[in-house]
Amino acid sequence: MTTTLLREHAEHQYAQELDALASVDNRQRPPQWKLSPWAVATYLLGGALENGVTITPKYIGPRRIVEIAVATLTTDRALLLLGVPGTAKTWVSEHLAAAISGDSTLLIQGTAGTSEESIRYGWNYARLLADGPSLQALVPSPMMRAMQDGKIARVEELTRIPADVQDSLITVLSEKTLPIPELGAEVQATKGFSIIATANDRDKGVNDLSSALKRRFNTVVLPLPATPEEEVQIVQQRSASLGRALELPAEPASLAEIRRIVTIFRELRGGVTEDGKTKLKSPTSTLSTAEAISVVNNGLALAAHFGDGTLSASDIASGLLGAVVKDPVQDRLVWREYLETVLKERDGWKDLYRACREITD
Structure with a gap:
């Protein structure tokens, strides 16, 4: 099938490979995962399947790095991919989300202007003025949708986000809960939810992560190609x-x-x-x-x-x-x-x- 899109999301571009992996994947899958950890690693690193399908490598580098990243996402800790520019942090993040959740689009792009509502939630102000605070007036962020659906949320360039906005992640990471004080309510994360963040180690000193936030991430450093x-x-x-x-x-x-x-x-x-x-x-x-x-x-x-x-x-x-x-x-x-x-x-x-x-x- 031809497409007019300049670049498809990973879960669409490599749908045949993901389907082929799912058809032979008889290993245990964590709750809400589309594939087992073994199959996710195989999707990223490539290999030949028993049904004759060849999986193209998405990441060329040490296998152990991918295994550690995938294993982290099976636990209650979030994953931070760290490295110099051009070491495939965003690429690996997208493909991990595509293989695990079947959806790589729950993305928050970190910039100096990223606001807290980009991570938590916003409001439809027309509804808010007409009816007051309500669930119908609330605009969920990608983070909130990932929590509700049990999927992977991605945060790009975490250290580009102002420190006070970064800290809005702490409750999400530690309590797996997103409070909505205006409604006296909260969103609790469904099994399968996790966060993959990326950070450029050349941005050290821009908006360094607090020690409280660092403790809630397992950091995996993506190196430059060895040879x-x-x-x-x-x-x-x-x-x-x-x-x-x-x-x-x-x-x-x-x-x-x-x-x-x-x-x-x-x-x-x-x-x-x-x-x-x-x-x-x-x-x-x-x-x-x-x-x-x-x-x-x-x-x-x-x-x-x-x-x-x-x-x-x-x-x-x-x-x-x-x-x-x-x-x-x-x-x-x-x-x-x-x-x-x-x-x-x-x-x-x-x-x-x-x-x-x-x-x-």
Whole structure:
């Protein structure tokens, strides 16, 4: 079936895989869960099922991390996914909610302007003025709906939310209750309810979590890919998937080009060349795996619409410059030095050096 949506929710995009898992899943399922913990982990990590269906990996990384995250959600503790930008925190959160609840849409986006009613509930003011406080005038938040239905609620960028608003989660997490003092009532969580929050550890000091709130989360740190091969696999898989969704009329990026992008990102991120012989200055940008995927897809778009349909060095160069140079003064110096001391001297990379040099000058 074709769709006109730019991006489907995980539970719709991977409905066939979820159905296939459910059909062979004879393990015990926690209350209200669509799949057992084993099946949820298999959905995220991928694998071949006994019915012949192959589950594509949604997360490429240590299996134990996924197992700990899934196990946490079977207990009374909430899950906090922590990591630098681009480590798939939101992606993992969405797929966990899709596999467990069959619904990844109960989402609260954390910002500096997130209010307490975004987490608790709001009011239909026309009804409130006409009839006074009542259940009919109450507008439930995604959190309240998750509690009522026994599903997973997601809170994105928790540390972006003001501290006093964050603390409105404490009663929900500890008592599994959401008081409605205006009505002298409360909403009690149904079995199956839990919270998955994400936080960027580069935001430390923005709105740090109180010790009371930290105690109510089990924190799982999502690391950067451990090896170049792992990162290349992630970039290849996600860029191919996005290319199909965007219907880019270009050939999939070659492994060689993806490997060059990943190598540059890892060297600048780590401050040393791949062979360990040359120390490098690191830019202010995070150079995450997500940004590497963006560089590939930007290059594919250029190749498709303004080139011959095959990703080339000139298609990659502009994306690399945009990813590396966030500070126009400091990062540009770091990038120029890397071009002259590393790219220029590397065998088989002269085309990329020339393309990058051309748009950097």
